[in-house]
Structure formats: C-alpha cells, structure tokens
Amino acid sequence: HATLREIRKTPEGILTAQKAFEDFLTHHDFRLPREIVYTGCGSSHFLSQPLAMATTRLGGRGFSAPCSELLYSREWYPIGNPELLVAISRSGETTEAIKALDALNVPRFALTAYESGLSRKSDYALIVPAHEESVVMTHSFTAFYFAFLQLLLHSYGRETYDAELVSSLTKEVLGSEEYIREIVNGFDFRNVIFLGSGILYPVALEAMLKMKEMALFWSEAYPTFEVRHGFKSIADDGTLVVLLVDEPFEWHEKLTEEFQGQKARVLTVGRHDAGADYFIEVPELGPPANVVLYLPVIQLLAYYKAVERGLNPDRPRFLSKVVKW
Ligand code: F1P
Structure with missing residues (x-):
C-alpha cells in the first residue's frame, strides 16, 4: 500500500523538511512574530495545535482553530491581536483553508506541500515537498511539523535541531x-x-x-x-x-x-x-x-x-x- 510506503518515508521527510526550512531562510529575511494564529482542516488542523503549543512554549503565544471556525465563528474565540496567520494545507487547495486566509486582517503565511492556491494568496510560504499518493496525511504531517518548528526556533533565537539526528531517531521508532x-x-x-x-x-x-x-x-x-x-x-x-x-x-x-x-x-x-x-x-x-x-x-x-x-x-x-x- 502507498500509505505504508509513506509512513516509512518519515526519516526522508525530516530531511526534506530541513531542506525546505533552509531554502526558506535563503530566500527570506523573515522572523516569525510572537503572536501567531494557526489554522487548517482535518489533519492539518490537528497539526495547527502542536504548532500553536510549541509557539507558546517557546515564549510566544500560539492559538489554533479549524478554518471553518475562524471563518464563521471567530467571535467566540480568544484570538487577540495576532501578528501572523499561518494556514496549513497539504494540497494547498482546500477551499476553507484558502478562504480562511481572509479571516483576519494580518500578514498571511502558508505551510503546504505545493505551489498552490494557498501559497499564491499568502505573503510568505514554506513549501515542504513531502508529497503523498495516499488520501490521508502521514509523513507529510511529520515533515511539516519539523520544518515549521525549525523556523520557530530560528526566529526566536533558539538552537535548531540536528535534522540528521532526528531523522535517524524516527528510523529507530519505525x-x-x-x-x-x-x-x-x-x-x-x-x-x-x-x-x-x-x-x-x-x-x-x-x-x-x-x-x-x-x-x-x-x-x-x-x-x-x-x-x-x-x-x-x-x-x-x-x-x-x-x-x-x-x-x-x-x-x-x-x-x-x-x-x-x-x-x-x-x-x-x-x-x-x-x-x-x-x-x-x-x-x-x-x-x-x-x-x-x-x-x-x-x-x-x-x-x-x-x-x-x-x-x-x-x-x-x-x-x-x-x-x-
Ligand atoms: C485536509 C484534509 C486531510 C484529510 C482528508 C481531507 O487536507 O482534511 O487532512 O486527510 O483527506 O482533507 P489539506 O488541506 O491538508 O490538503
């Protein structure tokens, strides 16, 4: 099954993520701000949660909500005054994710696997080409998380992880x-x-x-x-x-x-x-x-x-x- 092959690609995905992170740094003189709202749908929403938590743990303030909630019910959530909206979508073509970019009037950042509707509509894009054949997200989830975490650490003046080491640890777990x-x-x-x-x-x-x-x-x-x-x-x-x-x-x-x-x-x-x-x-x-x-x-x-x-x-x-x- 493609799904099994993709799960087994996790160690490679970490290296792909590291390269995407480094490429991003070469092309942008950009630091993530402290107050960030994260959004996504399905697995991408569940990925927005640990990223929001990591932001908070590293000294910023992260908040996450599914795209549809940000679009239609945002007045019920303590969104505050974020400095950046990060929209996550593997395909970059999920309607709600693209629409959610307009939910808050703040700079927009896309975390996706492709040059896509989402990346084109954003001010910044971190494109992590961990492409998957299967319907469900597996190693792309892990790769997106790692790439963005590296960017957070770098932005907040912390030491980033050794991607080779992390990759080999995922191999151990597999x-x-x-x-x-x-x-x-x-x-x-x-x-x-x-x-x-x-x-x-x-x-x-x-x-x-x-x-x-x-x-x-x-x-x-x-x-x-x-x-x-x-x-x-x-x-x-x-x-x-x-x-x-x-x-x-x-x-x-x-x-x-x-x-x-x-x-x-x-x-x-x-x-x-x-x-x-x-x-x-x-x-x-x-x-x-x-x-x-x-x-x-x-x-x-x-x-x-x-x-x-x-x-x-x-x-x-x-x-x-x-x-x-
Ligand atoms: C989001 C998503 C997937 C899920 C399902 C439908 O896609 O919810 O997480 O597995 O197949 O779409 P994306 O916006 O990350 O491309």
Whole structure:
C-alpha cells in the first residue's frame, strides 16, 4: 500500500523538511512574530495545535482553530491581536483553508506541500515537498511539523535541531513496525482510546482521526487524566488504551492499573512502560520535537488495524484527498 510506503518515508521527510526550512531562510529575511494564529482542516488542523503549543512554549503565544471556525465563528474565540496567520494545507487547495486566509486582517503565511492556491494568496510560504499518493496525511504531517518548528526556533533565537539526528531517531521508532503488527493481530480490540497530555494531546487527536480515516474504526482521544472523569466507562476487555507519554510518573501507573482492572489493555508509547501490557520505547528527544517520534507509531497502528479489517487504507470510503465546496 502507498500509505505504508509513506509512513516509512518519515526519516526522508525530516530531511526534506530541513531542506525546505533552509531554502526558506535563503530566500527570506523573515522572523516569525510572537503572536501567531494557526489554522487548517482535518489533519492539518490537528497539526495547527502542536504548532500553536510549541509557539507558546517557546515564549510566544500560539492559538489554533479549524478554518471553518475562524471563518464563521471567530467571535467566540480568544484570538487577540495576532501578528501572523499561518494556514496549513497539504494540497494547498482546500477551499476553507484558502478562504480562511481572509479571516483576519494580518500578514498571511502558508505551510503546504505545493505551489498552490494557498501559497499564491499568502505573503510568505514554506513549501515542504513531502508529497503523498495516499488520501490521508502521514509523513507529510511529520515533515511539516519539523520544518515549521525549525523556523520557530530560528526566529526566536533558539538552537535548531540536528535534522540528521532526528531523522535517524524516527528510523529507530519505525523499527517497531513488526511489533505493532503483532499487537493488532494478537488483540482484536473493538475500540481504542488515545491519551496524551500537553503537546502529546494533539498527537492523540491525530491518532483518533487516523483510526477513523484509515481503518473506519471507532476511536477517541482525551487529555490523559481527563479520561477518568466519566469517559473511562467505555473501556472493557475489548478496549485498547494507547498512552502517549514522554516521562511517565506515578499517576500513569495508577491509570494503567485502573484500566487493567476494567480488563482493558494498555499500550504505552514513551520513555518507560508504566506497567502497561504493551510497550513501544521512544528515544529521548524531549518536547516539542518529540512529537515526530510518536506520529509514525500511531500511523502504523491505524494502518495495521485497517489491513486487519480487510480495508484498503489508501482509499478510505467517503473521503477525498482535497475537500472543496
Ligand atoms: C485536509 C484534509 C486531510 C484529510 C482528508 C481531507 O487536507 O482534511 O487532512 O486527510 O483527506 O482533507 P489539506 O488541506 O491538508 O490538503
């Protein structure tokens, strides 16, 4: 499947991202401002969230909203007085993303894979040519995140990451592919809950979307400990709980035990297993770059669930690559 080839291209995508970032610097004498609004649709919206969080964490103020909300309901959100609007779209042709560029009267920045309607309508464009055949976004998501993160770090006078190193770490994570296939084949779960905190929460949201898009499979996502407040009633012996965690502490172990008491099985993706039934170790990188190490894992999980269900993840039903009105 093209989707699997694309997930496996993650390490190459990081290098493509680095080159796009460097090319951007050669052509523009430009620094990202502190107050930034990010927008996108679908996966691109879930990508706008960790970018907004990274902006805040690095000393600026990032806010994210889906394009349609920015267009039709923006008065309900604390948008403030941003200095830049960043619109994200892999295709650069999604109607809502192009329209959203007009939502705020501020300079416009496109993050996309192509010279496109979006890039032409923007004041600046970071074009990351991580092209994909498949309908769903996989390694392009990771590459876009890394390229823009490098630009943020550079703009805020921080040290950028060593792309070769990050690329090789994603290769390491992809080494868990066979284990992921075994988990999916060995446990026929009926639903899946993704948990993440801070910058890993939007990764959980993207995982939830990948499961729905690729595997047409019921999935949910919550900020990690919020799941205890009502939502956990769903979890039983047919549930896989995927815990995305950089540095687990006592609460994670208690949460794992709580789910195991309900007969659910827990997969920890992180630095330590926290007592889980399954464990995928993520190399040490630290936030906000660590996001790129979690994405291939959750994408592979959705991919193998789709295959196990006899579906073609390249062509999900009812979906198209570009959503136009
Ligand atoms: C956005 C998007 C995709 C999704 C789906 C429909 O596309 O929502 O994330 O996988 O196929 O479109 P884009 O604006 O990033 O091109």
